[in-house]
Amino acid sequence: MSSKSIKISSAQKHLNCTINLTGSKSESNRALIMEALSEGAVQVLNVSEAADTVTLKNILQTANTQSLTVQPKEINIGPAGTAMRFLSAFYTLQNGEIILTGSERMKQRPIGILVDALKSLGADIEYTEKEGFPPLKIRGPLKQKTDQVKIKGNISSQYISALLLIAPKLDQGLKLIIDGELTSKPYVEMTLAMMEQAGIRHSWTDNEISISNQPFNKAEISVEPDWSAASYWYAIAALSEEASLFLPGLNGYSLQGDSKITEIMANFGITSQFKDGGVYLIKEAKKLERKIFDFKECPDLAQTVIVCCAALGHDALFTGLETLKIKETDRVNALQTELAKIGVKLIEKNQTYKLDCSGLDLSRKISISTYDDHRMAMAFAPLALVMPELEIEDHLVVEKSYPDFWKHLEIAGFKIEY
Ligand SMILES: O=C(O)C1=C[C@@H](OP(=O)(O)O)[C@@H](O)[C@H](O)C1
Numbered sequence: 292m293s294s295k296s297i298k299i300s301s302a303q304k305h306l307n308c309t310i311n312l313t314g315s316k317s318e319s320n321r322a323l324i325m326e327a328l329s330e331g332a333v334q335v336l337n338v339s340e341a342a343d344t345v346t347l348k349n350i351l352q353t354a355n356t357q358s359l360t361v362q363p364k365e366i367n368i369g370p371a372g373t374a375m376r377f378l379s380a381f382y383t384l385q386n387g388e389i390i391l392t393g394s395e396r397m398k399q400r401p402i403g404i405l406v407d408a409l410k411s412l413g414a415d416i417e418y419t420e421k422e423g424f425p426p427l428k429i430r431g432p433l434k435q436k437t438d439q440v441k442i443k444g445n446i447s448s449q450y451i452s453a454l455l456l457i458a459p460k461l462d463q464g465l466k467l468i469i470d471g472e473l474t475s476k477p478y479v480e481m482t483l484a485m486m487e488q489a490g491i492r493h494s495w496t497d498n499e500i501s502i503s504n505q506p507f508n509k510a511e512i513s514v515e516p517d518w519s520a521a522s523y524w525y526a527i528a529a530l531s532e533e534a535s536l537f538l539p540g541l542n543g544y545s546l547q548g549d550s551k552i553t554e555i556m557a558n559f560g561i562t563s564q565f566k567d568g569g570v571y572l573i574k575e576a577k578k579l580e581r582k583i584f585d586f587k588e589c590p591d592l593a594q595t596v597i598v599c600c601a602a603l604g605h606d607a608l609f610t611g612l613e614t615l616k617i618k619e620t621d622r623v624n625a626l627q628t629e630l631a632k633i634g635v636k637l638i639e640k641n642q643t644y645k646l647d648c649s650g651l652d653l654s655r656k657i658s659i660s661t662y663d664d665h666r667m668a669m670a671f672a673p674l675a676l677v678m679p680e681l682e683i684e685d686h687l688v689v690e691k692s693y694p695d696f697w698k699h700l701e702i703a704g705f706k707i708e709y
Pocket residue numbers: 316317318373446447448449452474475478590591614
């Protein structure tokens with residue numbers, strides 16, 4: 292066992308506990324950018340403890356203090372994709388020159404669509420290594436050439452959110468035309484809804500979103516707990532014999548698209564009761580019948596739900612997995628390799644993925660590789676409820692979005708050996 296690997300087991304199949312989740316990484320990242328752009332008019336409450344958010348917060352705290360005369364400062368965002376995209380737009384508005392870089396994986400995650408859009412607005416950006424990928428050399432402030440930008444919508448919604456966040460600060464405002472289909476749409480809706488909380492008005496008709504030059508109002512933005520993190524508790528409930536879990540702070544009218552986990556997990560017999568300022572997850576006996584799950588609007592739930600179906604031996608079909616290949620790792624590939632360890636196949640045909648559980652074997656001791664991907668570790672961890680013992684290769688990966696994950700599993704009665 293390496294120093295990073297852990298063994299998880301669970302003698303306790305009846306779960307009854309309260310888990311306090313950290314704030315949403317997505318909401319926090321937006322709120323922090325708005326706070327920086329609004330020169331303090333916007334304030335953020337319950338900001339996430341996710342490492343990605345902490346990194347972004349630290350960078351933004353020093354953003355306005357750099358000198359113009361020294362070598363361009365290098366800013367390293369590590370593995371934080373959303374923050375990379377948001378900062379690329381943010382720095383076009385700042386004085387001076389910086390180099391924005393990230394982890395080795397970040398240098399393989401495409402950013403050309405956003406860079407092209409920013410350049411067409413008037414930004415001065417160069418690639419310092421590979422065309423279309425970080426690192427970026429950004430020289431601000433942007434002198435706006437046009438208010439209209441056309442941008443492809445099917446690769447990452449983060450490019451669109453990044454542009455929308457800076458739009459009120461652009462002299463001419465922004466008219467964004469989304470070319471083709473829009474993936475991860477709830478994240479764009481979240482961006483606009485949060486901007487509205489700070490008084491920013493927009494119009495969205497068909498494929499065109501417009502925001503005029505306008506000031507951010509004074510606002511206190513309270514971040515809801517993270518629904519993507521909550522999804523692992525739904526999976527745990529689904530694989531347990533009996534469960535009554537309380538997740539404080541979550542509400543039924545979330546800005547987070549991943550709150551769709553309540554609807555998905557109803558198929559697995561998990562009822563979500565919203566009361567006492569949070570949600571109770573109650574497990575009831577129910578036969579899982581739903582055969583098709585689509586993740587186009589909630590890509591971060593894909594691993595959770597697919598592993599859960601595999602553990603239950605449920606041969607379902609999955610769609611909307613196209614964007615998974617450019618996230619923390621190629622998540623489709625990672626899922627295929629790791630599910631094979633329990634005898635399950637995930638087979639692609641015309642962009643639909645079929646789970647074949649005919650060879651399911653939960654009796655072996657296996658070690659799950661994590662591919663520097665927090666969601667690989669967290670999506671496979673619930674398997675400890677249905678297997679004798681499970682090893683997770685790198686437990687530290689969870690810090691990216693949910694640093695207390697293992698501590699919370701212990702609260703729920705899991706045994707973790709470091
Ligand atoms: O805007 C955001 O906060 C996010 C958007 C999604 O990315 P894509 O738009 O690239 O699918 C999601 O996967 C990511 O974890 C967070």
